[in-house]
């Protein structure tokens with residue numbers, strides 16, 4: 001038996017170097033906290049030195065053929081050097097279909113957090129997942145041992161370190177924290193020269209890898225080549241155990257492995273309990289590239305330079321090794337699940353308790369397609385229940401639950417407003433332009449911006465001490481402004497209405513009052529006396545979430561606008577009104593040369609619904625599949641109101657996510673990818 005190679009989990013995780021901060025930083029940029037000198041999360045049973053990251057790490061430039069252009073973290077903004085994109089990945093006829101073309105041109109990978117969530121040991125900066133500082137990981141109940149003989153408070157911390165060093169350290173199998181407690185993977189030649197995968201966990205015999213779940217994602221993990229450029233897998237196939245040479249002594253058990261493709265070693269994949277091999281068993285076979293692919297690619301060119309057959313794209317499996325074959329799909333084949341943001345995810349990731357699609361569609365309880373109902377570890381419903389020997393999904397679920405605690409985007413439905421004073425006597429008007437009057441506490445994140453006793457604008461409450469509005473609604477004179485929360489009648493307060501003084505106003509440094517570019521401003525509320533809060537607990541006020549990705553909502557999605565603005569007759573509304581509008585693609589057609597990055601149109605092209613003067617700064621709110629509301633836009637401008645073919649133009653808030661995070665310095669501004 002000839003052992004070809006022994007893989008001790010050393011591989012290079014390639015990430016793109018794209019971190020950027022706002023070009024003109026404000027005077028008080030928030031500081032990243034320094035990690036402690038002796039990191040408290042590490043205990044050292046054996047002497048070993050590990051270089052600890054001091055700050056979040058910039059991603060490294062990939063060591064891959066340079067035809068791949070890194071993802072533009074902000075697809076709304078033209079790339080600095082668009083250059084020539086080659087080769088073009090033409091849409092193809094297959095189960096799943098690649099597209100849209102603009103998406104493919106962005107060269108998205110699994111680290112493009114405009115499209116997907118970062119793993120919990122990474123965070124999203126300027127659209128790219130970067131390694132987290134380990135102390136930002138939550139603690140787990142039981143410590144984890146790693147391949148280097150250290151012990152950490154959680155898998156998140158271990159992987160945050162591994163992410164930086166690009167050396168695999170995490171393993172479910174190093175229970176004793178002894179160096180050497182590792183999972184060994186060997187490729188063994190079969191008689192007909194196929195590479196059969198053998199796996200050996202500590203204190204156990206060698207076993208074969210079963211064919212069940214075996215795919216390119218797993219083969220790519222096995223085919224990582226220590227020291228060299230990652231060459232990856234050419235093919236993941238299976239062969240019948242029966243066909244293995246009988247003269248050799250083959251193991252009589254196999255273990256199924258399921259990888260996502262992002263793992264640095266098989267020890268990080270889900271590994272099933274060993275099962276006895278029978279004559280019918282199929283075992284895993286990998287065909288690894290010995291060197292990176294060269295020459296012309298006739299199929300799909302992965303962002304990492306690998307070449308795939310078109311039929312292997314958009315199938316929910318990471319065939320590329322960087323998942324770039326699953327990031328831009330008009331539909332998904334192979335029973336994979338299609339996220340609204342055009343990403344294909346594998347069937348086993350649907351309803352597994354981990355949100356993969358940006359809008360959470362993969363975790364909804366009901367689908368029309370019963371085929372899509374796969375295992376749910378919490379509810380235990382499955383076609384065949386798989387016993388996992390080690391399953392990192394469980395840890396990822398726990399880490400994400402403890403990280404994603406932010407409360408936003410859910411109104412308080414328990415609160416029933418009882419008007420203790422007069423009920424307004426005037427007639428109900430039916431128009432914002434085309435809107436309806438809201439109920440007294442319906443739009444709980446709506447605020448009114450009061451300047452010198454007058455209300456001309458709306459805004460959105462983000463939580464904490466922060467309100468978002470349009471730049472054209474404010475001046476850098478905090479003392480002239482007050483923010484009214486839970487206001488319904490413009491000129492009357494209700495019992496839940498509060499008026500809060502303003503501490504600071506941050507207008508976007510590139511706001512252009514002529515073109516309305518970057519029409520966005522943050523209003524910081526004054527702290528309450530002897531408190532670290534800015535608003536008193538209020539049952540009729542809730543924060544709206546800030547969208548972190550420009551891909552969260554798409555053209556044709558229906559969202560809601562609200563405000564006290566004028567109606568078609570030019571009269572401003574005495575009672576807060578709301579209307580549903582649709583996000584409109586290609587707004588440049590309606591406003592030639594006037595639509596800049598960071599603007600988006602919404603309304604209807606007949607002009608029946610629209611925002612108008614007085615609604616400015618107010619929120620355009622979209623709800624995701626899980627029912628969470630995001631402030632997708634801020635009322636900014638438009639040619640008149642309710643004019644056919646002249647929809648309202650909104651500041652696209654997701655475009656300014658990094659600006660908002662940087663200027664608030666507030667970690668709670670986002671629930672995900674923190």
Ligand code: 4AZ
Nearest residue numbers: 611612613637638641648
């Ligand atoms: C304004 O003047 C304004 N129809 C706001 C929104 C729209 C037009 C004008 C959109 O504040």
